[in-house]
Amino acid sequence: MGKKREIQSDALVVRDLKKGDAKAMEEIVRRYSNKVYNLAYHLTRDSAAAEEIMQDVFLTVIAKIATLTNEAYFSTWLYRVTTNAAYGFLRKEKKFSEQTPVEDLDGEHHASVDWSELPDDVLLSEESREVLKRSIDSLPEAMRTVVIMKDMEGLKNEEIAEALGISVPAVKSRLHRGRLMLRDQLSDYFSKYTKPSGEDA
Amino acid sequence: MNCKICSALFQEFLEKSLCEELISEVDSHLKKCGQCRSSMHTYSLTIVLSSRADPPCCVPAEKMDELKKILMERFCTKKTA
Numbered sequence: 001m002g003k004k005r006e007i008q009s010d011a012l013v014v015r016d017l018k019k020g021d022a023k024a025m026e027e028i029v030r031r032y033s034n035k036v037y038n039l040a041y042h043l044t045r046d047s048a049a050a051e052e053i054m055q056d057v058f059l060t061v062i063a064k065i066a067t068l069t070n071e072a073y074f075s076t077w078l079y080r081v082t083t084n085a086a087y088g089f090l091r092k093e094k095k096f097s098e099q100t101p102v103e104d105l106d107g108e109h110h111a112s113v114d115w116s117e118l119p120d121d122v123l124l125s126e127e128s129r130e131v132l133k134r135s136i137d138s139l140p141e142a143m144r145t146v147v148i149m150k151d152m153e154g155l156k157n158e159e160i161a162e163a164l165g166i167s168v169p170a171v172k173s174r175l176h177r178g179r180l181m182l183r184d185q186l187s188d189y190f191s192k193y194t195k196p197s198g199e200d201a
Numbered sequence: 202m203n204c205k206i207c208s209a210l211f212q213e214f215l216e217k218s219l220c221e222e223l224i225s226e227v228d229s230h231l232k233k234c235g236q237c238r239s240s241m242h243t244y245s246l247t248i249v250l251s252s253r254a255d256p257p258c259c260v261p262a263e264k265m266d267e268l269k270k271i272l273m274e275r276f277c278t279k280k281t282a
Contacts, residue, residue, distance in 0.1 A: 172212060
């Protein structure tokens with residue numbers, strides 16, 4: 001049974017789940033618990049909240065699975081439920097800000113310094129990771145969510161669009177702007193390790 | 202191609218979702234524009250570093266056990282309701 005489950009598509013498992021198959025529920029939890037937990041954690045930066053959200057998300061699956069008309073969209077539906085639950089938590093904690101996207105990041109935008117040749121021990125240091133995490137957390141919410149879903153969770157543009165109820169071009173636009181803002185923050189941080197332009201190596 | 206257009210195409214260029222004609226235009230612009238080249242490198246590296254900033258982790262085992270218990274109880278209650 002386990003081996004059969006392994007190769008079954010989500011749609012087939014969800015169909016069994018709708019019929020009341022407890023093994024299908026176990027399989028859904030096995031496939032998605034870590035993904036839901038990580039998305040919730042990255043959006044809230046709160047492990048206790050992420051655990052609570054994960055539990056609520058799977059309880060919602062049990063309660064509402066019958067309303068999902070197209071089983072092939074299960075994962076995006078699950079990510080939408082997770083994102084909404086995380087937003088709910090952030091609103092409750094007053095950490096949610098509906099900031100408007102920054103318009104002046106469209107168009108030509110050069111990095112102030114080229115830090116791409118810095119050694120790995122600088123690029124991957126604990127300090128630089130902390131700088132980046134803080135930078136991601138300080139992005140306008142619309143960009144932050146998309147950057148987390150794409151660059152941290154590895155979701156496809158189409159999945160993000162479906163989960164957030166926005167178009168794929170909107171996903172791309174938010175992602176691009178978010179990445180440019182993060183790149184600028186990293187440029188500021190890494191500038192202390194780079195030589196001013198014109199200085200000999 | 203100018204710097205403004207080149208910069209706006211970074212994302213699609215890195216995702217390899219541009220048509221061949223645009224790829225070659227971006228390529229040739231990057232060859233002659235050092236600023237765009239370095240911009241592309243740092244943009245690309247930003248994506249890589251973001252993916253490693255906070256690696257995914259597993260749900261704690263005790264929470265997983267608790268979750269399965271709660272879900273199965275709820276699932277069985279719903280089935281018999």
